[in-house]
Amino acid sequence: MSLAARSLTYYLKTSVQYIGYSIAISALIFVEFLFIHSGEVDAFGISFRMAVSILALFIAMLNPMYALYSPNWYDGNVLSMGGRRKDIFWGSIVKEILFILMGLIIVSVIYSIYGTPEMIPIAVYLMFGSLPFTGLARIIGHKIRKNGRIAVIAIAIVAGLSAAAASMISNSRLYEFDFLPEGGVSMLLYILIALGIYAVLQIFIYRLCSKAMVR
Known part of the structure; x- marks a missing residue:
């Protein structure tokens, strides 16, 4: 197996692990909500809907x-395995987008089976809306690589921004603009804007990745 293929496999496995962690946490939350709403008529349904919604939010955050x-952990692992800096760059993109797509597919299937397809657009807004924050987070990660003590502060900032974005996205009224033909931002346009911002951020990330070193 080539170095590029081995590095890509590493990032693919990482994406699957992320999904597994998210599902495991959501399952624990489901059990907790099940106990909280145990005396209600539709305790299972309420708990299940909450757990799936939290799963979507977890994936976005x-x-x-x-x-x-990642610049302080995964990137160094790839370099230590003989991977190249461009493998880190492309592998990270694959990991981040695949994580979003896998999560979106899982959540959409669950919503469809459970009879709440109207929740799927919210999940789309949440997950694709997190991509620009993901690119920004990688830039911040590279910048704080030399001073790990402020990483906790940076994590809190990114988490706060992601939560704020998630709250805004879930409120559809924030996406109504009178100058648009249908009175709102279409899902496709929203996705393209999010991907566009994410792509622009990759220019800066590529420059930072080119200077990455094993630590």
């Missing part, structure tokens, strides 16, 4: 948080 400490 964990991607930037993982990207934040």
Whole structure:
């Protein structure tokens, strides 16, 4: 297996692990909500809907948080395995986008099976909206690489921004503009804008990755 393929496999496995962690945490939250609402008529349904919604929110928030400490952890692991800096750059992009897509597919399938497809657009807004924050988090991660003591502060900032964005996205009224034909931002346009910002941030990330070293 080539170095590029081995590095890509590493990032693919990491994405799957992220999804597994998110599902495990959501499962624990489901059990907790099940106990809280045990006396209600639709306790299972309420708990299940809450757990799935939290799963979508977790995926949207964990991607930037993982990207934040990736330059201090995962990137060094790839370099120590003989990977190249461009392998880190492309592998990180694959990891971050795949994490979002896998999470979106899982959440959408659950919503569809459970009969709440109207929640799928919210999940789309949440997850794709997290991509610009993910790119920003990687830049911050590279910048604080020399001073790990402020990493906790940076994580809190990124988490706060992600939570604020998630709250804004979940409120559809914030996406209504009178100058648009249909009175709101279409999902496709929203996705393209999010991907565009994410792509622009990759220019700066590429420059930072080119200077990455094993530590």
